[in-house]
Amino acid sequence: MATDRRNREERATLFLAPAGITLSAVMLFPAVYILWLSLERRSLIFGTPQFIGFDNYLRLAHDPQFWNALVNTVYFTVVSVQGELVLGLLMALLLRRPFRGRGLLYAIILIPWAIPTVVSARMWEWLYNADFGVLNYLFQARINWLGNPVWALHAAIAMDVWKSTPFVALLLLAGLQSIPRELYHAAAVDGASRWTMFRRITWPALLPLILVVLIFRTIDAFRVFDSIYVLTGGGPGSSTETVSIYAYKLLFQTLEFGYGSAVAVAILMSVALATVVYAWLLRRVSP
């Protein structure tokens, strides 16, 4: 009996080995190695790496460009995730009851999510074009959407909201559909208004899922790279530079591999911190 059990465990190990090896080699090893890289002065091309302890992190603490990027990233994340959540919830509530052509509409709202981010950035770049863009025509305005620091960051946010709202809506819709109908029937019998039903039934039932969606979207928005890199390249100036774009530029444009790695570690730590906070919140609201 004991040998049988050990056999079964060994077989399970064989089944798990390919995944374990791949994840260790291509994910866990780099995650540890980057900690070491962040303690070095290292250029991508010339010179030999030199161990400099925590100097990169001291530099990070006093690097105005890093703090600018962090503020941009946090602002981008908070505003776009909130927008996506509100719009996504409205969309989910709208799609909740069956109607003719619901399957088609499902497929249509998947489109912004399915389009490659780089492609949507190029699409929006054209829509935002100051001279020939259709947005300025529709608004009868002459706004330099991508050339003005304040407009540019919000233009990037609007694009992200457009792309991610369907994802949020579909997740929330799945949550809405798992709420038992009887609850609403009972509330209707008791004469509850629609708003009361939403506040007393829908919202509490949906809250844990909303937090899960918040975790996904926050992490995703915080590491934003593709869309802004293509839309504005971080400009004008560094008004739309996010932490991922800053790290990328350090690594592959100014070739400061050690310092760029330290910035990347700081991003990893921020994401980890946000996840822990959300997980703690989730545990508190979950029944």
Added chain:
Amino acid sequence: MRSAARGLALVLVALYSLAPFLWQIVTSLKPAHELTSLPPLLPSRIEFASYLAIFSDSPLLRAVVNSLIVAGGTTLLALVIGALAGFALARLRVRRRAAILAGVLVVSMFPPIATVSPLFLLLNALGLHDTLLALILTYTTFSLPLAIWLLTNFFRSIPEELYIASRVDGCTPFQSFYRVMLPLASPGLAAAALLVFIFSWNEFLYALSFTATTASRTVPVAIALFPGLHEVPWGDIAAASVVVTLPLLVLAMVFHRRIVDGLTAGAVKG
């Protein structure tokens, strides 16, 4: 009245999702000189010049082939590795199963930028810089957490009696996996395959960092670095966007139910 308002809102939702892409299609069909004419409305006639241009004189075709190889290879590898692991986690005796699943979830939150620099050095040391294999390896790893989660859940939803019956009939665990469980799991495999394929087709940061020439550049890199010497070739970019997005739209249209199932499975059950 109420249903009219609702219908209007539904139309607005559809427009919101479709309009930017429809505009890109209109742009791709405009004669070149009308791109910079105001007001920017519908073209006076439809021209396919932009489409001819991107396939005769740009690295786009090569990028499409590269992307097909990378996304196809990644999907295959991730599914094989993910199905093996998912089956073991769902039906075999695994010590610390919950810890393994939690660990997989944690690594899926990893920001890609935090592994770009060490992976760059690692792939260089292995002589894989600027190769498609480098991207396949990286993408496979980064889509494994999703594949493992989806497939573990799916294998769990298949009644355990079927597995036990096949074992009683004399199958080894691997035979039972291969002959009985895998065919039953095909809807789950399809959902995972779609999500992994779309992820690999769209990924940009690694593709930008690990490739250096058109020999290994994928579609997103080609679109981002679209050649334009003096002015931005908006018509060509629009045509390229339409071409590389169409396969995804077809997938989304045909398999939207599976994609939505796959997307929601993790979040709603977890």
